[in-house]
Amino acid sequence: MPEIFTEPLDCVIPDDLTLTQFFLDSHHPRRPVRTDAPWLIEDETGRRIGYEEIRARTFGFANGLALRYGIKEEDVVLIFSPNHVDYPPAIWATHRLGGIVSGANPTYTAEELLHQIQAVKATLIIAHPSSLHTALDAARAAHIPSDRVITFGESTQPTVESIIQLGLSNEAAFVERRLKKGEGKTKVAFLNFSSGTTGKPKAVAIAHYAPIVNVIQIAQYTKVNENYAPWEEQRFRPSDIAAGVLPFFHIYGLVFSVYAVPFFGMSLVVIPKFSFTDFLKSIERHHITHLTLVPPQIVLLCKHPAVNNYDLSAIRFLISGAAPLSAELVNQLMKVIPNAQIGQGYGLTESSTSLTMFSVDEKIGIPGGAGRFLPGIVARVVRPDGSLAGFDEPGELRVKTPSLALGYWNDEKATKETFVEGWLCTGDEIIIREDKEVFVVDRLKEIMKVKGFQVAPAELEGCILDHGDVADTCVVPIPDDYSGELPLAFVVLRASAANRVSKDSREVDKVKASIMKHVADNKVAYKHLAGGVEFIDVIPKNPSGKLLRRVLRDRARQLKARELKAKL
Structure with missing residues (x-):
């Protein structure tokens, strides 16, 4: 099988904007005109947060961080929290100041959190009240002053809300920098932790340009803002409502939920923690139309008796990622949500994020398949001896994509092993059929x-x-x-x-x-x-x-x- 070249990207993607500037301040031909639907919906309260409030809170938090903590270019802000409606503005505010964001798993122990703090050299920690005790313990061990641990929600520490109000009540204390042409491809936006293709978790350095590209790749592939089918059959439409249940500290939830969903003109229901019966209530209460899930959650949808007690008829799209989804589960899922488009996607932190997705021409993705490659990607399948595999032959996937991460933060050896001459060596065994459908077999090491x-x-x-x-x-x-x-x-x-x-x-x-x-x-x-x-x-x-x-x-x-x- 020769290398697979997908269709090129059909539009210019700016490389002189930060993520915040691109998503909050600019227009793009792939971006639909928004309705008056909110950007974010708080799951528990139903609070609806629109575009103007998002921009105001983002400015307020950026200005407050500059005034109180002096956050500046290249400073790392670590977010140690479950999903929260102020999590996206915290990211966008940090980027307004030229800082870097590193999301941490809110279930970490103090020792695990300390490792991440030290690895990225964090200067400020944003925690949730539920994780505050751990955050303070880790901060103390890292010699970070306790007043540099702030919280979403009320606590004895400084709060995000108080910082926002400080920023909104004062003149701008910072000047947002415009990037030079091409700088978006090298300026680090995120340090996201991944197990890598081998070994212990590593910080993946992701530039501002990479998630912008990935959202445009998904938009082009799924024909966002094109009148390609009757309105009721189009996959992503303004006013659709997506479940933000995947953790924002993880690349899948970060790029798709925090960036792609609002870019497509949709609303995101921010769900702090996955509890299955509560999740079913959220779907029914908010009339959620779009689900981005992982296989264990889909197992529950197929197997849990509580499913029969809730109205899931609003669901019209479900995509599974993070691990292979079996054909058997897809068949069961079709009985649970018969009106939905159902399929899989595949990606990695190192490709920030999606590489494949099931086609808009298919209501149901090919059972067991992960879809086809997004635009702008070159792919090859490599045998153990280094030669190229043929169609229907297993081997390691290697890809080139403009959304590729910069490498592993302060780990030159791991970077050289995984990012080789412009290729990402994924460590995943796949099969590509002659029709270009991708089947992820498993992690090579598993x-x-x-x-x-x-x-x-x-x-x-x-x-x-x-x-x-x-x-x-x-x-x-x-x-x-x-x-x-x-x-x-x-x-x-x-x-x-x-x-x-x-x-x-x-x-x-x-x-x-x-x-x-x-x-x-x-x-x-x-x-x-x-x-x-x-x-x-x-x-x-x-x-x-x-x-x-x-x-x-x-x-x-x-x-x-x-x-x-x-x-x-």
Whole structure:
């Protein structure tokens, strides 16, 4: 297969504007004329925040930060909070001052947060009252004065609201700089943490230009602001309402929710934390039309009994990202939201963000497929020996895209390993069909080798989730002298099955055998669950929804070690 070149970008993308200047101050041909719909909607209260209020609060916060804290060019502001309606203005204000934003996972321990503070050399921390104690502990350890920890919402610390009011009640104390031509491609906007293609989490340096490009790539691919179909069938329209449930500190939620949704003229319902039944209430209460989710959330949509208690008829679009979504789950989802366009996308922090998306010509994306590449991308699939793979042949995806990150912050070695001569080496094994549809097999480092054959955990998980007794699952490898590795499935049972098992111990073996038979009936022999099935109360996941496979891999090895010891 030769390299794949997608259609070029069909419009000029400014490289002399910051993200805030592009999204709050300028117009672009791909940008629809907004209705009077709000930019942001606070989930719990229903508070509606429009464009003028957004601009005013952004200025107020920028001016307040300059007056009280002297935030300036290249200073790093770290946001340690769940989603909040002032989270986007905090980002935009920091960028007005020429600063850099680093979002942190609000469930971090003080030690984990300290690592990020030190890695990015943060000078100010914006926390949420729920995470304030951790933020203060980490700030103390990093020798950051406690008055430089401020909060969304009321607390004993200085608040974002008080800083905004300070800024609004004073003349401008800063002069916003215009970038030189081309500077948008090099000036760092975000330091977003990623596991990288290998190893420990690293700070990915993302320039202002990259998310601007990615939003335009998505807009061109999905024909935003084009009259390409009847109004009711167009994918993204002004006045549509999107769920902002993905964490803003994560690249998927950051670029799509904070930037693409308002650019498309839509409203964003800001949801601080994902609780499934509360999420269903939010969909019904706000008549949410657009969902951007991850597979574990989709498993709940397909499996949770509470779904039947809520009106989900407003949903007309759902896209899944962050991990492969099985064909089996797509088929189940179509029954839950039959009127919606459903499909997948794929991207990385290092590509800030989307690389593929399902086409607007398809109501339902190709089951198991991640869509096709966005405009302006060059892609190749590389075999282990470095040669180019053919169509329908697996290999590592490598891409060139104008939305590429600058590299890993202060980590030259990792940057050179992942960003090679303009190519991003993704570390993901994919297959590209002749029709250019992309299928993400799995992370290369997570692929199992069973009797010399490659087995993708995500493929088996999709199959297992199609079993009637299964609510959730994660497949991990266990070592085996004969086969090298064997697949073992950790399974969360649905309530009805769990009830049967708790009442009759004989049901344990029956249900396990049924799950193993289900896989055996649907998969080739080397993909069978020869490592067994283990029941578990909950599958551990990170806040972006990715399975914490390593946690269960360690647990599986401990289980097998105990079993072996018991036999001796």
